[in-house]
Amino acid sequence: MESILTISNLTKKFGYLTAVKDLSFTINKGNVYGILGPNGSGKSTTLGIVLNVVNKTQGDFYWFDGNITTHDALKKVGAIIERPNFYPYMTATQNLKLVCKIKGVDYAKIDEKLEIVGLLERKDSKFKTYSLGMKQRLAIASALLNDPEILILDEPTNGLDPQGIHQIREIIKQIAAKGTTILLASHLLDEVEKVCSHVVVLRKGVKLYSGRVDEMISSHGFFELKTNKQNELVALLENNVSFKNIKVEDGLVTAFLDSPMKSEDFNKYLFEKGIILTHLVQRKESLEEQFLQLTDNN
Amino acid sequence: MLRLLSIEFQKIKHNKASKVLISIYFLLLVSIALIASIKFDIGSIKFHLAELGIFNFPYIWHFNTFVAAFFKIFLLMVIVSMTANEYSNKTLKQNLIDGLSKKEFILSKFYMALSFAAISTVFVFLVSIVLGLIYSSYTEPAIIFTDLEFLLAFFIKLVCFFSFGLFLGVLIKRSAFAVAAMAVLFLIEFISYFIISGHYKGFDETDRIYQFLPFKSMWNLIDEPGSRLSAAKELAAQLGEDLTYDYAVHWYEIAIVLGWTALFIFLSYRLLKKRDL
Structure with missing residues (x-):
C-alpha cells in the first residue's frame, strides 16, 4: 500500500517534559485515521513536528516516498491545527489567494472550495467579521485548495456550537467519501468513531495502540438485560463461566x-x-469505553 | 524571488495601517521640496534656504539622502509590525503548514526590506533630480551625476535598518516592544558614545570603536551635510574654526553595515529555525 507519512521513533522533549516518546506509525493512502488521546497526550506536538512548526528532538519522519523536502511535501497536504489562523484584515478570498500563492495553486479553486464549506456568499467579508464556525470552515476550504493527498485536522470541532460541530462533521464525511486520506486528531471519541477506520491511541506521549478501530480491544461485547427476576438472573450469570x-x-x-x-x-x-x-x-464496547479501558490499564 | 515578493505584497496591500504609514513616508519625502520654500525676510536680513545652495548638484545628493534617511522610521514600523503580526495572528505557523519553508519566510521579509529601500532610493533620486533642475546653479550632466554614491549609501543604510527591525520583530514577536527595543538600543549606543568620548577617550578613539556598532555604522555612511555648506564654512571661518571633514562614503563603512545586515538576517533565520511555534 502507498504510504503517505512514516514516523519512526519520534521523540520530542520540552525541557524536562517528554511530550512525545519513541512514537512510530505509518499513514497509508485511502484510510481515515484518528489520533486519540486525552488533552496533553502529544497529539498536537506530533502533528506540529510533521507539519514543520515544531522541531523534533530525536527520531525521524518522512512524507510520501521520502525523496521530498518537508516544505514541498506540505504543498500536497492540507492541514488545520487547533485554531484557524488567517490575516484578520483580509477577506476570505484574499486570504485564500495568499494560500494559493504559497502552495502554487490556481485561483480558480477558491470559489469551488468556498462552495463546499458554504462560505461563497460571504467570500468578500473580512476574516475578523467571521464567527468561529465560519473561521473553521474557511480553514477547511483553505486546506482543500490544493486537492490534498492527505487532510490533517487537529481538533476541528473544538469550541464550536452543536450546529457548527455538525456542519464540520458533515464536511469531513463528504471529503472522506471522496477517498481522501484523513488524519483526525481529537479527544472527542464519538467524532473519531463516526469517521475513522484506523486509530492511533496516545497517552502521555506514548503509543498505546495503533491499528483498525474494530480490532482495538479483543472483546466479545456484552449483554444489557432486564427481567422481573433480577436476583435469580444475577445469581445464574455469576455461576456461568462465559461471563467475566x-x-x-x-x-x-x-x-x-x-x-x-x-x-x-x-x-x-x-x-x-x-x-x-x-x-x-x-453490544460491543463503544470506542469511548474501549479507550477508557485502554488508557486506564496502562 | 518573485513568488516570495508577491506573497509579501499580498500581505501588505490589504493592510490599512501599512498603507497609511507608507503614504505618510512618501509624502514626507516629497515634502523635502518644501524646504525650498523656507524664507525669512526680516528687514534687511534675507534668508532663503534654496539660495544657500542646498539644492546645488552634486551637494543635493548628500543633503537629500541625509534628510530622507530620517523618515525611514515609518517604513521600519511597517516591517516590524508585518513581521510581529505574523506571530500574534499565528499566520507564520499557517504559512509554514501551507508549505512555505522557514528560509523562504525570512527571505520574503528580507526581499520586502530590499524593495522598500530600492523604491525609496529611486524616489529620492527623482525628487532630487527635479529639485536640482529647478534650483541648482549648475545643471551640466557631468556635475549632476557626480557623488551618486550617496544614493548607494542611502540604499544600504535603509536595508540594514530594516533588517535590524526584522530581526527584532522575529526576536520579540510584538511590534510595539520591538520598536521600543530598537529605540532603547539606539539610546544606549548614543548616550554611551558621548559618555565615553566626553569623559575617557575623546572623539577620535571612540569613533574607532563605535564605527563597528550598528547605529553608528549606519550613521557614518552619510555624514551630516551641514558643515559642507559654504554659508556654514564662512561662519566658521569668522569664528576661526576649520570645518573641513571627511564626508565621503568609504568602502569600509559600507562593508561594516553590510556585515550587520547579513548578521541580522542570519540571526532571524536561526531564531526561527530553532523555535517551536
Whole structure:
C-alpha cells in the first residue's frame, strides 16, 4: 500500500517534559485515521513536528516516498491545527489567494472550495467579521485548495456550537467519501468513531495502540438485560463461566462476555432456566469505553 | 524571488495601517521640496534656504539622502509590525503548514526590506533630480551625476535598518516592544558614545570603536551635510574654526553595515529555525 507519512521513533522533549516518546506509525493512502488521546497526550506536538512548526528532538519522519523536502511535501497536504489562523484584515478570498500563492495553486479553486464549506456568499467579508464556525470552515476550504493527498485536522470541532460541530462533521464525511486520506486528531471519541477506520491511541506521549478501530480491544461485547427476576438472573450469570463481569445499575443488568455467545442461544438458555427477559441488547464496547479501558490499564 | 515578493505584497496591500504609514513616508519625502520654500525676510536680513545652495548638484545628493534617511522610521514600523503580526495572528505557523519553508519566510521579509529601500532610493533620486533642475546653479550632466554614491549609501543604510527591525520583530514577536527595543538600543549606543568620548577617550578613539556598532555604522555612511555648506564654512571661518571633514562614503563603512545586515538576517533565520511555534 502507498504510504503517505512514516514516523519512526519520534521523540520530542520540552525541557524536562517528554511530550512525545519513541512514537512510530505509518499513514497509508485511502484510510481515515484518528489520533486519540486525552488533552496533553502529544497529539498536537506530533502533528506540529510533521507539519514543520515544531522541531523534533530525536527520531525521524518522512512524507510520501521520502525523496521530498518537508516544505514541498506540505504543498500536497492540507492541514488545520487547533485554531484557524488567517490575516484578520483580509477577506476570505484574499486570504485564500495568499494560500494559493504559497502552495502554487490556481485561483480558480477558491470559489469551488468556498462552495463546499458554504462560505461563497460571504467570500468578500473580512476574516475578523467571521464567527468561529465560519473561521473553521474557511480553514477547511483553505486546506482543500490544493486537492490534498492527505487532510490533517487537529481538533476541528473544538469550541464550536452543536450546529457548527455538525456542519464540520458533515464536511469531513463528504471529503472522506471522496477517498481522501484523513488524519483526525481529537479527544472527542464519538467524532473519531463516526469517521475513522484506523486509530492511533496516545497517552502521555506514548503509543498505546495503533491499528483498525474494530480490532482495538479483543472483546466479545456484552449483554444489557432486564427481567422481573433480577436476583435469580444475577445469581445464574455469576455461576456461568462465559461471563467475566456482571454489573447492576438502575434495574439494568450488564453482563460482559468472556467467550463468544449468540443472543438467541443466550435467550434460549435463560428461558430454559425459567427466566423471561423484558429487555435484551447485545453490544460491543463503544470506542469511548474501549479507550477508557485502554488508557486506564496502562 | 518573485513568488516570495508577491506573497509579501499580498500581505501588505490589504493592510490599512501599512498603507497609511507608507503614504505618510512618501509624502514626507516629497515634502523635502518644501524646504525650498523656507524664507525669512526680516528687514534687511534675507534668508532663503534654496539660495544657500542646498539644492546645488552634486551637494543635493548628500543633503537629500541625509534628510530622507530620517523618515525611514515609518517604513521600519511597517516591517516590524508585518513581521510581529505574523506571530500574534499565528499566520507564520499557517504559512509554514501551507508549505512555505522557514528560509523562504525570512527571505520574503528580507526581499520586502530590499524593495522598500530600492523604491525609496529611486524616489529620492527623482525628487532630487527635479529639485536640482529647478534650483541648482549648475545643471551640466557631468556635475549632476557626480557623488551618486550617496544614493548607494542611502540604499544600504535603509536595508540594514530594516533588517535590524526584522530581526527584532522575529526576536520579540510584538511590534510595539520591538520598536521600543530598537529605540532603547539606539539610546544606549548614543548616550554611551558621548559618555565615553566626553569623559575617557575623546572623539577620535571612540569613533574607532563605535564605527563597528550598528547605529553608528549606519550613521557614518552619510555624514551630516551641514558643515559642507559654504554659508556654514564662512561662519566658521569668522569664528576661526576649520570645518573641513571627511564626508565621503568609504568602502569600509559600507562593508561594516553590510556585515550587520547579513548578521541580522542570519540571526532571524536561526531564531526561527530553532523555535517551536
